[in-house]
Amino acid sequence: MDPIYLDNNATTACDPEVVAAMLPFFTEQFGNPSSMHSFGNQVGLAIKDARQRVQALLGAEHDSEIVFTSCGTESDSTAILSALKAQPERNQIITTVVEHPAILTLCDSLEKDGVVVHRLGVDKKGRIDLDEYKSLLSPRTAIVSVMWANNETGTLFPVETMAEMAHGVGAMFHSDAVQAVGKVAIDLKQTQIDMLSLSGHKLHAPKGVGVLYVRRNTRFRPLLRGGHQERGRRAGTENSAAIVGLGVAAQLAVEHLAFENREVKRLRDRLEAGILPQVPCSFVTGDPGNRLPNTANIAFEYVEGEAILLLLNKQGIAASSGSACTSGSLEPSHVMRAMGIPYTAAHGTIRFSLSRYTSEAQIDRVIAAVPPIIAQLRQLSPYWGERGPVAGADGGFAPAYA
Amino acid sequence: MWDYSEKVREHFYHPRNAGPLVDANAVGDVGSIKCGDALRLMLKVDPQSELIVDAHFQTFGCGSAIASSSALTEIVKGKTLDEALKVSNQEIADYLDGLPPEKMHCSVMGREALHAAVANFRGEVWNDDHSEGAMVCKCFAVDAVLIEKVIRDNKLSTVEQVTHYTKAGGGCSSCHEGVEEILAKVAQERCTAPAVAVQPPAAAVPPAKPRLTNFQRMRRIEEVVESIRPMLQRDHGDIEIVEVDGKNVYVNLKGACQGCMMEQATLSGIQAQLIDALGEFVQLLPAAMLGRPALAS
Structure with a gap:
């Protein structure tokens, strides 16, 4: 593959x-x-x-x-x-x-x-x-x-x-x-x-x-x-x-600028349109109407970014995350925190950044790969029940220390 | 990418005992979604023998958090509660053939969940002694909170001492700046010496020149200007004194000096020589300013 x-x-x-x-x-x-x-x-x-x-x-x-x-x-x-x-x-x-x-x-x-x-x-x-x-x-x-x-x-x-x-x-x-x-x-x-x-x-x-x-x-x-x-x-x-x-x-x-803003953008939009409806509790971060044509940053709530990346990597898909665990620091991305993205989502942000070499077939493979990965990790998560997040994620599961 | 062992990967990709345990009678919850990792450990304990019959987990966290949770459930199954309490976080890490230093807290979380579950079974209140600051030394996984505590408790004052007490800084040495900052912070709090007010250096006082009479003073001004005239004349310019009024000396620049680009530089040069010769401040002004209110000085 x-x-x-x-x-x-x-x-x-x-x-x-x-x-x-x-x-x-x-x-x-x-x-x-x-x-x-x-x-x-x-x-x-x-x-x-x-x-x-x-x-x-x-x-x-x-x-x-x-x-x-x-x-x-x-x-x-x-x-x-x-x-x-x-x-x-x-x-x-x-x-x-x-x-x-x-x-x-x-x-x-x-x-x-x-x-x-x-x-x-x-x-x-x-x-x-x-x-x-x-x-x-x-x-x-x-x-x-x-x-x-x-x-x-x-x-x-x-x-x-x-x-x-x-x-x-x-x-x-x-x-x-x-x-x-x-x-x-x-x-x-x-x-x-x-x-x-x-x-x-x-x-x-x-x-x-x-x-x-x-x-x-x-x-x-x-x-x-x-x-x-x-x-x-x-x-x-x-x-x-x-x-x-x-x-x-x-x-x-210079020669590919128009291509970036037409083709690469189209594939980026296709990726988001393919993933978001299939994954509950997920959303695009940043300002979707005013951003680079190649970047999609999606927050998947109640799962942790590094775990997502490892499972994506197993399928040969390379992306990056704003989660704390990928950086070596103990805090999630300063950009996500600055935007006030809740912690339930900040740890699960994944950035997909495309280039002029990205193909439509590749994007379709990613669209197929992501939803099962998120579902698999949510099954492991104490914050996620049968039908979605446990009532008031921080209330339903309230560990002894915060 | 983290350098995870084969065992960590294996437990992450195929976690053992994942998911809720319906008839659990000992549950330990630790971590928080804010910190980025949280673990619920569920044990089924035989009330008579206190033997752990089954163990499950649910974990929100990174690869090593999930692998550590999986390893923990495998380790404690079949142990009595007292035996299980002896499991250290190092044992969890060893079971996985080691964890990267930054990820050791995942094994610590496993051990804490175990203690919380046992306390839950025995009806005790469990208090964690968990505190975690920003990672300072990445080689030995030492955080700022621990370093600060050790510095305080042992009155340490050098990076070398901190390394001896905590290992922090003993590896690549790139965290020495961070350790020094913590040392400086603690030292500042510890310092009891009265703050020394910084005195501005006293302004140099020129030796007072004997006070000149009006006549002597005008003669002196004239001498200085006369000594400069030959230089100006060499450049086809000239200068004449028109009036001396207090600290204002009015002059006319003539010839090539008039409107010269260097006019201002010439005037301030002569003014400096006058101040030097008289031992007081004077101001050199164009004669055109005569009769007007003096410049603010």
Whole structure:
């Protein structure tokens, strides 16, 4: 039985075209792009070409606004630390409670160093309140960092509007767009976004390469200092093979954008329409009307996510969960808790994230597999009786400690 | 993906004794849906011999929670209650060929359910001594609550001591920052020394210069400006003093200095030299400001 990979928000398979384009850069094109001789020169040209393809994907005005980094996390850290360092008179950050740990953990750490961090809450559908955001903006705001799309639910944020509002108080605006790039149309030159993070492995390029978009004239302080690579904004010898791969992946993403929003979306909707009516006490989390085309996050009440994943895995289906047990921490996903998803459901959330390689036959197999798995686990659960949840799940089964 | 043993997988995929036990006479409920795992252990106990005749479970939880519950029912069947009470959580884990450190709490939950069921059978009230904080040391599965308690009870002050007492931090060492934070928190509470108020460093007081007469003061201003004029003249500019009124010195910039990009820099440079020479604050102003109210200083 062929495995079915529905965990594309975690990482994606490299496109074969990407791999093919990269291979020569491990063998004959091994030169250092900084070198004067022909070994280096060819590599330099290939990187220039990749930069222009990423520029096209992001709709950046200049190719020099593209800075290659090692990953999305590096891009995020660089953006926030740069904004603080370049504007010593400003010491506040505004972000959201549902950001990726690449932002949240950094902010927690900066808070210990005296930076003031405001974290915008979200409503039941994972949406933020722009009035609350407006009230937090001040002349002390150094940077606002808000993800373009949430990795767990796919919910989209109004980053373009928020960037304009940030500029109203002279603050910088950064967006962690690692989930959004390639799935929604992005045209940065039409926006006021100052910095944006992209990660290669989320769009069928290899791991170990990312991009920080830095709008021209944005005050910038590098994270890594050393050589003159990336115009001195990111020292360190270029990961040339991966950068070339990212260039190809960027071009493929442009070509498949319409497909993502038509075909992949259709399959995602088919998956939800197939599962939800068959499984009682299940629902889609996030903002179904305003989300990434490839993401379905479904909460199955009274069952635990890891157990679901293990049983799915046995049938060759790969997905992920916001349950506590899959993360190693003892708390369910911070995104689910921020949305106020009840604990009865938060532990049983499963994220299916599709890609352009997902087929209709695969989706139909998942639709057939999920309902029996949930029924099987509910049979084991003390919270589930013959006909559904035991009366008032927390009342009917009330253990000695909570 | 967790590194589960073959035995854990097997018990998860094919749990033994799952589902309600209709004629159970000892029931232990532990856990909660909030924590992400909950277990109901149901035993059928022979009242005379206190022998566990049958055992079933219902579990809400992850793979290892279900496997641990399944293992527990297999272990206790055929034991007397007193024998069963001696079953440790380690025995449950061993039965499954081990559990990942983060999952050891699943075996602890099994043992607690057993104690709760026995208490239920004997008509006793069971109190759990269960407390669980955020996992700090993942190598040895030590949580924050335990670390804090051990630090407090034993007045520990270094990460090394914490490792000796709890094993926490003895593996990969990536949790040392977390351990240090707990140490700092406890140390702060323990510290009884009066807080030292931080005194701002005293401002440096320049040695008082002898007070100048009005005439000396004007001469001094003139000397400073005269010493600068040759430099300005070299750049085809010049400066003249128009009036000295208290701390305001009014001057005219002439020639190339007028409207020069560096005009402000020139003025503040001369002002700094004047302040230095006079030992008091003065303000250099364009003569055009004469007669107007002085700038707020």
